[in-house]
Structures are given as structure tokens and as C-alpha cells.
Amino acid sequence: MSQNKIVVPAKVAKLQNAGKKTNRRRQPNRSRIGDFGIYLLLLIVALMMAFPLVFSVCSALKPLDELFRFPPTLFPRHPTLDNFSDLVVTLGQSWVPFSRYISNTVMITVLGTVGHLLIASMAAFVLAKYDFPGGKTFFNVVVVALMFNGYVTAIPNYLLMSRLGMIDTYWAIILPAFASPMGLFLMKQFMEGLPTALLESAKIDGAKEFRIFWTIVMPNVKPAWLTLIIFSVQNLWNTKASTVVYSEAKKTLVYALQQIQSGGIARTGQAAAVTVVVMLVPIVTFILSQSQILETMATSGLKD
Amino acid sequence: MSQFISKYAALKRRNAEIAWDKAKHMKVCYLFLLPYAILFVAFYILPMLTSIFYSFTYYNILEPAKFIGVQNYVNLILQDDVFLKAVTNTFVIAVITGPLGYILSFAFAWFINELPRWIRTAAVVVFYAPSIAGNAYYIFSIIFRGDAYGYMNSILMNLGFIDQPILWLLSPEYIMPVIIVVILWMSMGSGFLAFVAGLQGVDRAQYEAGYVDGIRNRWQELYYITLPNMKPMLLFGAVMAITQAFGVCDVPMALAGYPSTDYAARTVVTHLFDYGYTRFDMGYASAIATLLFLVMIFCNKAIQNALRRVGT
Numbered sequence: 001m002s003q004n005k006i007v008v009p010a011k012v013a014k015l016q017n018a019g020k021k022t023n024r025r026r027q028p029n030r031s032r033i034g035d036f037g038i039y040l041l042l043l044i045v046a047l048m049m050a051f052p053l054v055f056s057v058c059s060a061l062k063p064l065d066e067l068f069r070f071p072p073t074l075f076p077r078h079p080t081l082d083n084f085s086d087l088v089v090t091l092g093q094s095w096v097p098f099s100r101y102i103s104n105t106v107m108i109t110v111l112g113t114v115g116h117l118l119i120a121s122m123a124a125f126v127l128a129k130y131d132f133p134g135g136k137t138f139f140n141v142v143v144v145a146l147m148f149n150g151y152v153t154a155i156p157n158y159l160l161m162s163r164l165g166m167i168d169t170y171w172a173i174i175l176p177a178f179a180s181p182m183g184l185f186l187m188k189q190f191m192e193g194l195p196t197a198l199l200e201s202a203k204i205d206g207a208k209e210f211r212i213f214w215t216i217v218m219p220n221v222k223p224a225w226l227t228l229i230i231f232s233v234q235n236l237w238n239t240k241a242s243t244v245v246y247s248e249a250k251k252t253l254v255y256a257l258q259q260i261q262s263g264g265i266a267r268t269g270q271a272a273a274v275t276v277v278v279m280l281v282p283i284v285t286f287i288l289s290q291s292q293i294l295e296t297m298a299t300s301g302l303k304d
Numbered sequence: 305m306s307q308f309i310s311k312y313a314a315l316k317r318r319n320a321e322i323a324w325d326k327a328k329h330m331k332v333c334y335l336f337l338l339p340y341a342i343l344f345v346a347f348y349i350l351p352m353l354t355s356i357f358y359s360f361t362y363y364n365i366l367e368p369a370k371f372i373g374v375q376n377y378v379n380l381i382l383q384d385d386v387f388l389k390a391v392t393n394t395f396v397i398a399v400i401t402g403p404l405g406y407i408l409s410f411a412f413a414w415f416i417n418e419l420p421r422w423i424r425t426a427a428v429v430v431f432y433a434p435s436i437a438g439n440a441y442y443i444f445s446i447i448f449r450g451d452a453y454g455y456m457n458s459i460l461m462n463l464g465f466i467d468q469p470i471l472w473l474l475s476p477e478y479i480m481p482v483i484i485v486v487i488l489w490m491s492m493g494s495g496f497l498a499f500v501a502g503l504q505g506v507d508r509a510q511y512e513a514g515y516v517d518g519i520r521n522r523w524q525e526l527y528y529i530t531l532p533n534m535k536p537m538l539l540f541g542a543v544m545a546i547t548q549a550f551g552v553c554d555v556p557m558a559l560a561g562y563p564s565t566d567y568a569a570r571t572v573v574t575h576l577f578d579y580g581y582t583r584f585d586m587g588y589a590s591a592i593a594t595l596l597f598l599v600m601i602f603c604n605k606a607i608q609n610a611l612r613r614v615g616t
Contacts, residue, residue, distance in 0.1 A: 030418075030522060038415045045412070046430045049489065052443040053433050068453070123340035132330040133323035138341065145348045146547055147600040151577055152593040153351035155365060155586055156358075160350060179343035185543065186498060189536035193505060209332045223501040231494060234436055275442075282436045283429070291425050 056279070059272040060084070067268050083269040087277070090260055090270060096248050098256070105237065105253035108170055112177040113232040117225055119178050124187030125213050129199060139188065142181045154243065161244060172244035177236055183228050190224035191217060226289040234282045254278055359590035369587065376591035387592070389567045390575040393480065394550060397571065400484055402549030405491030406541060412492065413499035414526065428500055435493040444486050445559050448472035476568035479560045483569055486555055493548065495541030502537035506530060531614050538614070542607045550600050553577060572596050 055074065059067065060083050062076040091098045126132070127139050157176070158167075166172045194217060202212045218225070240255045257278055261271040327334070359376055363369035380387055416427045434441075447455045450471040457469040472478045506529070514529050531538070553573035556562075560569035563578070572592060580589030 034522060035418075038418075042412070042415055042419075042427065046427060049434060049492070050430045052441075052447075052489075055443055055446075119339045119343070122336045126333040126336040130330060130333045132333040133327045135333070135337075138337070141349070142344065143543060143604070144601055145344075145352060146543060147550075147604065148348075148352045148355070148597050149551065149573060149576060149593040151553075151573070151580055152355045152358075152586070152590050153348070155580075156351035156354035157347060159354075160346065175343060176347040179340055179347055181344070181348060182494065182544075184340065184344075186494075186540055189498070189540045190502070190505075192536050193502075209336070213336070223504060227497055227501050230497065279436070283433065286432065286436055287425070287429055290428055 053279075056272060056275045060269075060276045062269070062272070064269050067272070083273040087260065087270045087273045090267075091256075094256065096251075096256075100249055101251060101253045101256045104170075104250060108173055108239065108252065109233055109236040111170075112174045112236045113229055115174065115178045116180060116183050116232050117228055120180070120183040120228070121187050121218065121221075121225065122213065124184050124191055125217055126209075127184075128188045128191035129194070129196070129217075142184055146181045146185065158243065167244055168246050168250065170245075170250070173236070173239055173241045177232070180232070180235070183232065186228055186231070187221070187224055190221050194220055222292070226292050230282075230286050230289055233285045237281055238278070355590045356594050358587050359594045361587045362585075363587040363590075364584045365586055366584075372587070376588050377595070380588070380591055380595070386567055386570060387572075387575055390570045390572050393568075393570055394552065394572040396480065397484060397487065397552050398549040401487045401491060401552075402545050405488055405549070406495065406545040408488070409492050409496035409541060409545075410499050410538070413496055413503055414530070416500065417503040428497075431492045432497060434490050435496075441486055441490060441555055442558060444482070444489075445473065448482055448559070450474055473560050474565050476566045479556075479564060479568045483552075483556050483559060486559065487548075487552060490555070491545075491548070493544065495544040498537045498540050498544075499534070502534050503530070506533045527614075535611065535614065538611055539608065542611060543604060546600055546603050546607070550596060550603075 058075055061079040061081070063078055063080050063082060066073065066076055066078070127135050161167050161172050166175070198216060198220070199212055202216050207215070238254055239252055240258070241252055242255055245251060257274045260267060261274045263270070358369055360371060360373060361369035362372050362375075412431055416424055416431070419427055449455075449457070450469060450473060452458060452461060452469045454469065454472070456472060457466070460466045461469070470478065472482050510529050510533070511525060514525060519525050519528060551573055552571050556564065556569035556571055557574055557577070562574065564570060573596070576589045576592040576596075579585045579592065
């Protein structure tokens with residue numbers, strides 16, 4: 001254990017230094033003092049940003065008596081996984097098997113994200129790269145629609161879905177997610193940066209629009225669609241959908257977990273554990289795709 | 305006059321013909337757009353138009369809507385003093401957190417972009433984590449808890465700044481600053497992430513060319529090279545910042561209670577939620593949404609114009 005502690009920072013420090021050297025060579029307009037100031041600022045703000053997250057992880061590891069200690073402490077004195085095992089016990093008692101909640105959420109998240117990615121990128125591609133009548137207007141409408149409040153459209157939305165017979169089905173969650181304006185907007189903004197020459201050369205080579213889209217545009221905007229996946233996963237994972245889905249067996253994971261969370265003082269520890277569990281998937285998705293973004297950007301051949 | 309009108313009509317018709325001709329040649333574009341367009345119109349445009357229609361009616365969800373003209377708007381502007389309070393609060397929040405959150409998102413994305421790769425990933429995660437973590441802002445209700453168990457009170461009391469706990473979330477004079485801090489904390493959201501991804505795409509060769517051309521410090525580099533290259537993402541970030549700044553609702557409701565003391569944390573969207581889902585006056589709620597919508601469109605236009613001038 002102690003060996004690990006020594007080895008890892010040394011390794012990281014070495015990598016940092018290696019990175020810094022190459023960075024400095026690439027970026028001539030940087031003063032040493034400025035760099036130092038920025039690093040310091042970043043460090044301070046990063047601590048502030050991270051505090052509540054550290055806090056929630058620490059709370060989840062605290063035994064019940066420490067949660068109510070005065071003066072309050074940040075780090076648990078006797079860290080324990082009791083809260084998590086209690087959570088598992090509570091989950092085992094629910095009459096809908098817990099795996100059902102998980103599979104519901106996973107299905108909604110995966111289907112919704114894949115569909116949204118495909119449909120929104122196709123639309124974004126023609127909006128960004130072709131000048132056709134109505135295209136600009138359509139895009140402006142999408143941007144404007146971002147600004148209309150979701151609470152008031154919930155009722156007309158419900159009426160429409162009940163007409164279509166989609167209430168109490170997953171479609172009521174997935175189909176609106178397909179057309180989320182934010183994803184289209186993001187994709188379009190990124191695709192605008194693609195050099196038109198790239199598409200024209202493909203066209204001269206005889207590629208049809210779908211082929212251009214699939215083999216040239218999509219690989220080149222990988223950072224955009226990874227970003228879109230992050231947004232979409234985050235959004236769908238956290239969806240409670242309690243207004244459009246009624247059967248207990250179709251409820252989502254977050255909904256089930258929040259039922260536990262509202263169990264009062266006796267469940268404070270479990271509630272803290274729930275917060276950590278709910279946070280986990282979006283953060284892991286994010287870390288995976290984030291490293292991908294940085295990876296692909298460094299090597300992409302996207303130059304005008 | 306009639307001559308003018310007929311000429312104008314002819315011009316319009318000619319334009320429409322040209323557009324139709326062009327459209328026929330670009331059928332494939334519409335095919336690409338079609339799946340999205342259908343879903344978008346069905347689940348976003350139709351409900352939006354319906355809501356705008358409801359804003360001219362009395363509609364309590366149970367009975368059919370009754371048309372009452374602009375009565376909702378008249379009541380809203382002339383009689384509802386809580387609404388005025390909500391508007392003031394929303395503007396204070398929007399004016400402070402909107403631009404500040406936007407600038408901070410860009411600044412931190414830019415700073416992070418220059419970090420060595422290993423720390424960079426970690427830094428992006430740390431900065432973006434508050435917006436990822438769903439309702440992690442609940443933690444602030446513990447930090448700012450009104451009794452001596454709250455972290456803020458505990459720290460201040462131990463240091464001797466105060467001798468009795470402050471009711472951060474219940475006393476009107478502290479609610480707004482606390483909420484603004486929490487919203488700023490959460491402001492590294494979608495815009496920030498788009499900036500991070502966008503900054504990676506700026507061509508390195510342009511910086512080198514800039515260096516040769518006499519750019520001498522990081523600020524010139526930012527203004528003449530980075531910002532112009534980032535325009536699409538800046539626009540995206542701006543729109544996101546507007547929607548977030550004007551749409552503040554969950555945070556005050558979760559932290560300051562609902563309704564909050566003296567309506568000190570009442571925002572336009574909280575007000576809308578109150579009328580739509582507590583009093584079931586959907587017509588009135590729709591009127592609030594429509595007004596807010598118009599204000600947001602106006603802000604968006606103003607910002608788009610400002611961004612067009614960047615780096616020129």
C-alpha cells in the first residue's frame with residue numbers, strides 16, 4: 001500500500017514534466033509567471049469545485065453516528081461500507097426485482113442515446129453543409145425552441161402522447177429524447193468547422209451523400225458526438241419520467257433510488273450512498289469519452 | 305401603392321419558384337432532415353404552440369380551455385406583485401451568473417487546454433463534475449444549514465466571526481447570494497464541455513503562424529486566433545448560458561424551500577411552476593412562459609450580434 005503511494009506520484013510527475021516540455025515547445029507565447037498564476041488559480045478553483053463531490057463520497061462512507069457529529073467533520077474517522085450494504089438489503093426488499101429497474105434505465109439510456117446521435121447528426125450534417133431552402137429557418141426554430149420552458153410544454157406533450165397511445169411505454173421517454181434540440185445544435189456547430197473541400201473531394205470521387213456522411217463527416221467530428229453522448233447519457237440516466245410511466249415494473253433506476261432517499265433520518269446513510277451510486281455512471285461515461293476526445297483531437301486530420 | 309404591392313408579390317413568387325427549383329434538386333437533404341424534423345415538430349414545436357395558445361385562455365387542465373384574450377398578460381404585468389419580485393430576482397441571477405458563468409467556462413476551458421494531457425483529463429472531470437452529478441447541489445443545503453451543524457456556520461463560529469448560527473437559507477438577505485454561488489458552481493456545464501472539445505480542434509499551425517506574424521502574448525493569441533476559431537462553440541455556449549441563467553428553478557426550490565421566505569428566492573420559472581402545478585392555472589403559467597421566451601429570444605439576438613464582432 002505504502003509502496004504504491006510513493007511510486008504513483010513519481011510516475012505522474014515524470015509524465016507531467018514530459019508533457020510540459022513538449023507543450024512549451026509548441027506554445028511560444030507563454031510567460032513562466034503567467035503559467036504559474038494560472039496553475040495556482042486552477043488548483044484553488046478545482047478544490048472548490050471538487051469539495052461537494054468529495055463530501056458526498058465521504059458521507060457515504062461514514063457510519064451513522066459520524067453523520068451527525070458536531071462539529072461536523074469532512075473525512076470519516078472509521079470509514080465503512082455499511083451504507084452500501086444497507087442499500088443492497090433495502091433494494092432486495094422491493095417487490096419489483098431490482099435488476100428490472102436497472103435494465104429499464106440501461107435500455108432507455110442506450111436506445112435513446114444511439115437514436116439521438118444518429119438522427120441529430122444526420123439533420124445537423126445537411127443543416128451545416130448544404131444550403132437548401134428552409135434549412136436556415138429550421139435551424140433558427142430549433143435554437144429558439146431551446147428557450148421555451150419545459151414545464152409548460154409538459155401538459156400538451158402528455159396530451160399528445162396519450163393520443164398516440166405512448167403513455168406508460170418507454171417510447172414516451174425515448175422519442176422526445178431523439179429530437180432533443182441541444183444535440184442538433186451542438187452537432188451543427190461542430191460540423192460547420194469541417195472544411196468544405198473535404199466533402200467536395202469526396203463528391204468528385206463519386207460518393208453519395210449518405211456515404212459522405214458516414215465515412216467522412218462522422219469520423220471527423222468524433223469529439224462532437226462523444227460530447228453529445230455525454231449529454232445524452234447524463235440526461236437519460238437521470239430521467240425519472242414519473243409523469244409518463246406508471247407501471248412500477250417500468251420505472252427507472254433513479255426513481256427507485258430516490259424513493260429510498262426520501263426515507264427520513266434513519267436512511268441518511270443510505271441516502272448518501274444513493275447519491276454516490278447515481279453519480280457514478282455519468283461520471284464514468286464522462287471519463288471514458290473525455291479521454292477519447294482528447295485522444296482523437298490530437299491526431300485528427302481535420303485541417304483546412 | 306397597389307403597383308408596389310403587385311411588384312412585391314411578383315418578386316416573392318419568383319423567389320419561391322427559385323427556392324422550389326432548388327429544393328427539387330436537393331431532395332436528399334430533406335430526407336436527411338426528415339426523421340429529426342418529424343420528431344422535433346411533434347414533441348417540441350406542437351407543445352410549444354399549444355402552450356402559447358393556452359396563454360390566451362383560462363385553462364385548469366380538468367375543464368376545457370376558455371378563451372379570455374390577453375387577460376392573463378394584463379394580470380401578470382399589472383396585478384401580480386409576486387411576479388415582479390420574481391422578475392427582479394431572475395434578472396439579478398441572470399445578469400450575474402449568465403455572463404460570469406459563460407466567461408468562467410471559457411476561461412477555465414482555455415486554461416485547462418494548456419495543461420499537460422494527464423492533468424487535463426482529471427481537471428476537466430473535476431470542473432464538469434458538479435453538472436454531471438445530477439442533484440449534487442443538495443449538498444449545499446447541508447453546508448449552509450441554519451443550525452450549528454451546518455459547515456458554514458460551524459467554520460465561521462469556530463473562527464469567531466459569528467457567535468450564533470446564521471439562517472442562510474431562510475433569511476431573505478442571505479438567500480440570493482447563496483443561490484448565486486451555487487449556480488456559479490454549477491455553471492461549468494454543456495458550454496464548458498463544448499469549449500473544451502472545440503479548443504482541441506483549433507489548428508496548431510495557426511498559432512505558429514501568429515507567432516511569426518508578431519503575436520507576442522497569450523492574450524493577443526486568444527483574441528486574434530483562438531476566439532475567431534471558436535465562434536460556433538461560443539455561440540452554442542452563449543445559448544446554453546442564456547437558457548440556464550433564465551431557467552433557474554430547481555436550485556432555489558431545493559435550497560430555499562418552496563415557497564421561500566418572503567419570496568426572496570422566487571424566480572420566474574418557480575412562479576410558473578407554482579401556477580402550473582400547484583394552482584393548476586395552466587393558462588397563466590403559459591403566459592409566464594411566453595413572456596420569458598420572448599425575453600430570452602431578445603437576449604439571444606443581442607448576444608449573437610455581439611459575437612459576430614469578435615476578433616475582427
